[in-house]
Amino acid sequence: MSREDYEVIIGLEVHAELSTKTKIFCSCPTKFGAAPNTQTCPICMAMPGTLPVLNEKVVEYAVKAGLATNCEISRNSKNDRKNYFYPDLPKAYQISQYDKPLCEHGYVEIDTKEGKKKIRLTRIHIEEDAGKLNHDEFAGGSLVDLNRAGVPLIEIVSEPDLRSSEEVEAYLRKLKAILEYIEVSDCKMQEGSYRADVNVSVRKKGDQKLGTRTEMKNMNSFRSITRAIEYEIDRQIDVIEDGGEVEQETLRWDDVSGKTFPMRDKEDAQDYRYFPDPDLVAIKLSEEYIENIKNTLPELPESRKERYLKEYGLSEKDANIITSSKYLSDLFEGAIKVCNNPKAVNNWIISDISRILNETEMEPIEIPFDSNQLGKLVILIDKGTISSSIAKKVLVEMFEHPRDPEDIIDEKGWVQISDEGAIKEVVLKVLEANPQSVADYKGGKDKALGFLVGQAMKETRGKANPQMLNQMFLEELKR
């Protein structure tokens, strides 16, 4: 039997760090990248006698996420302790939610080859992140950094509704976009603030019973998730085809070898001994509270997309790319307000900006310039101050040393030469230096014009207004 005879079943647990200013149970800041243990206090370091106090913003953000993903919001919820020992977990328990999550029974809609598909969400719950272990190269041991301990997370658990790595990617992108739009998480995958545990199983088509699943933890790039799923599907099918049985285990994906490996032996099967945290009171939410949050929900990607199709005449494909990220979408709308040229802004985002993001593995949120600056760039082209080829150079400069495009072209001396006298001077100079090309053109070789224009561009280091240059050459060559 081949892969076509199998059905793939995938469910995801996504962890998203919430972008609250302070941690979930103390008032330490959550900023990424500070020196080790500088964002800690007796509470998040689990000093004896300290107690957690739930950050209300965390509940608000989680409810927002629940409402934006069509969940039912629990009026009566609680925190539970998940007990296990690890040096990055200073209390030896993680405060999470066990049997009464804040949000349940939601769904996210994705686009697939076969059309729209609803991916059901089992639940969304709040919990705290753990710290980080840094290997100490000098002493040979490990050092604990508790800056991240207590950073709020939501865990979004999907039903096993996903059938391929493409669907997984579409789902993850959609979910990420939603979280960004409602501004509860910045979803920076490289910083680990948006990561997924992937559960994969296969079964022969037509089988009713689910196959045994394996879990790959803490995946934080779309590329490795896709590769890991593809690998795991093939591996599981191979095992079954060879007459074996897939074992239920936790796997680690190795990006270098492109393989999965078992993470821990089964003897260590964890019993987390969940029980309600007696240090925290029940979370009770009123109808009014939920209604208020509902009223503050911003426009979600789907609705923005519809608007772009109607108002700006974008193609479905372009609208999808732009609305897949709140930051791109905001950039698009902001730049249009400045330059009133949606077509041009669309083109910049779809082509050059997307290309640079891809090449530099940057996420849209990391784009260093703002929509105002992009708008100004488009105006400079529209007014003929710079050519579009110069504009591409200005854009690269805006990524590297972000500042206003006017300042860049001033500094670099990139203002387009549109002065007739100056253009004529260059044209005459080029004609004089290239008699053969002039003769070729006059002999009917139209291509020679392109060469001459190119030479003039070279002479002006790309600053000459190309339309004027073309015009001028044609006039001169007619004489």
Add this chain to the structure above:
Amino acid sequence: MEITELTVHELQEKLKSKELTIKDVTKAYTDRIAEKEKDVQAFVTVLAEDANKKAEEMQEKIDNGEVKGDFAGIPIGIKDNICTKGIKTTCSSKMLENFVSPYDATVMEKVNQEGMINLGKLNMDEFAMGGSTEYSYFYPTKNPWNLNKVPGGSSGGSAAAVASNMVPWALGSDTGGSIREPASFCGVVGLKPTYGLVSRYGLVAFASSLDQIGPITKDVRDSAMLLNIIAGHDKKDTTSVDMEKKDYTACLKGDVKGLKIGVPKEFYAEGINEEVKAKLYEAMDRYKTLGAEVEEFSLDIAKYSLASYYIIACAEASSNLGRFDGIRYTYRTGEFKNLKELYKKSRSEGFGPEVKRRIILGTYVLSSGYYDAYYKKAQQVRTLVMNEFNKAFEKYNVILVPTSPTVAFDIGSKSNNPLEMYLADICTVSVNIAGLPGISIPCGVDKEGMPIGMQLIGNKFCEETILNTAYAFEQDLKFRENYKPEFKK
């Protein structure tokens, strides 16, 4: 009368009238500690030098009018599971032998705000697990009435220090009787407030849903005064209750006419020492004479409470004590090959046998497959116990029971028999299970001269009722005037 024999309210009068200075008072106490501590061993850390220095500074501030208030310069002792900034907080455990807290517990902040002087940290059963203070890693504290007997526990150091006049009053903590039982064994007054009345922030957690900090004092008025200082909502403890502040001394009228006292017959059944019972019956008669109505009724909860108490307390403890893992501020084993061994050896060597017993018990009852049978059931029993008490309080203002089935027992007589030790908590744990306030006051001595305690239980946040009921009795019996610890050897 010696300075150290005075209650705090008596001290306040003499300070006010300038008969005494703060320096005199603190000096008297540090001298007393120097004299008695070697016999009683109530302290883990004595702060004699610090205290005298602070008394001098405080005296200056008072003289300059910088500090006012009724408690400026009054000494106090603190149980060693309440975090004190810059001073060791050991929980009488090897695990925290060298732990210095970087912050003050909320109750400590309040005590410091009043300008009180900390005389030292008081001995206890390791992590507050025990009823005799024999489970201290350092040494057992002795009962000032008879040095061969236990002072009770786990706040045995606090009760013994108050009884032996080494501190005028002290803070203890009570999870299943840890304030009331030692108060009863040492002939002093111990109050466990309603769960949520006093902030737990900075109390090293044993069982979070049961722990409360409370005063151990020479008399009821002092108890009400110390409660005034420590009670109140704390933003750092979400289980502390936000309610209007009360003056608990205002209720001390001494009038119990018409008060309805319920006597649950199950608390006077088999297993309760005859002499203890006899003193409790005398107490009932005394209340009747004072005009209260005393009525027997049935409250068949004690044995269920005890079972569910040990399940809930151990379950919570097994999780609360996970942080003592050899990684950060705790004891760490000398040699280890890997992480697992670091955990295993540090915890095996750092915890004493009773703590280990309870961690194992608690881990077991929370483990998958057993949760429903034990922990969940215990929580259901807890609700039933609360309901039974609620019913009782529809009829009675106060419930009167013994604090402990026996008087203080001999050192070493029960420490190898955990089950018998657990049974000693039978009269006190229901109060914690239901989150109620309870006070233990002395009601006499047995024929060997050991104090007998009686316990008054009130409805939630009805501290005023039990304080006044206790006060009326105390004024009538005059226990302190008739009996004093003799440090029998």
